[in-house]
Amino acid sequence: MNVLVAEDNLFTIKQYKHVLEKNGYNVTTARDGEECMQKYNEAFLSLETESIESGPFDVVLIDNNMPKKNGAEAVREILERCPNQRIIFASAYNINSILSAPGVLKDSVEILQKPFSLNTMIAKIQTK
């Protein structure tokens, strides 16, 4: 199981990686929006043709506030490439205001409201 995690806070990303690997996931990390897209595209290119629609990762966990490119932008680009890619979007901003803004995130994107516990994160990933 492959996971891509994009988060700029060093502590946070270390914690995610630790917990995910403990639960048997293969973790790819990115520290900003650009690195996130770069790693996503690399993985995409080495995909088998039948997996193209659902993307190279089982789940992509993206934080909204990252330098160079923010999470919402990255989500949009990923979905353009692979419309069925499973994405979990994390934000400390009020979820309702994000949802009410039209066209920001596709309906299929799952949302985690920060702060959340690591157990919550694992549970969310594991329930499909």
Added chain:
Amino acid sequence: MLKNAKTSFKIGGSVGIIILLLGITVMFGMYQMSKVSNEIIEISQEYIPLYEIVSDIKFQKSTQAVSLEKIIRYTDSNNLQELEKAKEKFWLSGGTIDSDVERGKNIVNVGIDIAKSEKSYEEFRTLFQKLSNIKTNHEQYEILVGDLFLELNDMKSNDGLLEQIMSVENKLEIELDVMLASLSTLADESTVQIEDNERDSLTGQIIIITIVGTIAAALGFFISQINNDLKKEVDLKTKELKTANEKLKELDKMKDEFIGIASHELKSPIQPILGFAELAKSGDIGQKEAWDGVLQLTSKLQDLANAILDVSKIESDRLELQLEKIKINDLILDITKSQKINLKKPVIIQENLDENIQVEIDKIRIGQVLRNLLNNALKFTPRGIISIDTHVYQEENKIQVKISDTGFGIPEEILLKIFEKFVTKRIKKGEQSGTGLGLFLCKGIIQAHGGEITAQNKFGGGAIFEFTIPILQKNKIMNPSQLSINKKF
């Protein structure tokens, strides 16, 4: 307000004038009527009865003439019976004439009594005189006729007497006609006079009513003017309220935005703190690693909380300064020293400091500003020189501090708003470390000291932050020239 008072005065004055003029009109009309009725009408009423009396005198005189003719004829024809009848009739007519004259004189006397003007008085005196003359002539006539009767009895010749009688009779006739004409003229004149007076008073009243009408129209105009003025004022106030309302809406929006960003910033460190707690609890990481992480994060949280509190103070002008006299260079060197210790980059921190004068400042706050500016310079300069300069302008009571670097410089879109709250958090490619409030607080602190702070990009790369503050605060200033200079800040 003054304009309104003026307009109110206009209304009040106009209403007063209208009432006054209406009163005058009424009184004027009444006066006119009384004036006419009293003198002229009464006098004019005299003329008609007088005319009638004089007409009657004339008639009676004619009757007497006829009677005289009959007497002469009957004397000739010796008709004694008819003769006596005619003589009787003659003297009867004469008596009537006498009483007519008396009645006429009485009426004229009444006229004389009520005549108010000189002209009327003279007129009536003339009439009295005329009547007297008529009476005198008539008496003469009757005397002559009496003589004629005697002559007739004596069968004497009487041609000469008859001639005299004729002459007197003619004279009387003329006098009567003159008086009748005179009375007729006077009656006409008084009618004309009455009509003139009526016309004048009518004209006067028309003029007054016209004036009143004009004033009423003016009043109407003033009222509509007031109405327009009020309307304009209402419109103006509405506009002002609208503008104020929109300003408030905007401030509200900005407040909401600030709160949104602030709460986001406060929540962000909590995520890793929570993570550390979980992992430490489940034994997945070591105690030291977990607690070090937590301490670091809570420190950041504390900084942010304090920064937000300071923002609130600055916004409501409640930032309190603890002023003391500090040697400025000592403070600066303290700060640069601690920065240099931790320096890992290929960056040199250089100081070019002016005189180490005493400045009256809040040591902690100015220290905060210096640290913030230095940290920013370090953050955005991978290599090169960061230099901190001071200039003292003693006569102007100010000191200038400049921090410049050879780093990336400030992007255009940020430079315009660089001293605003959370600028870096609001843009997509923003810098995510730091509170986002540092420069806003720097500006607030510098302004609270009565100073100014600016930022600009250096030609050739890098940025310059510069602030100027008073050396001594306002209440300690001794001479007036320094007072006027401080106004600049």
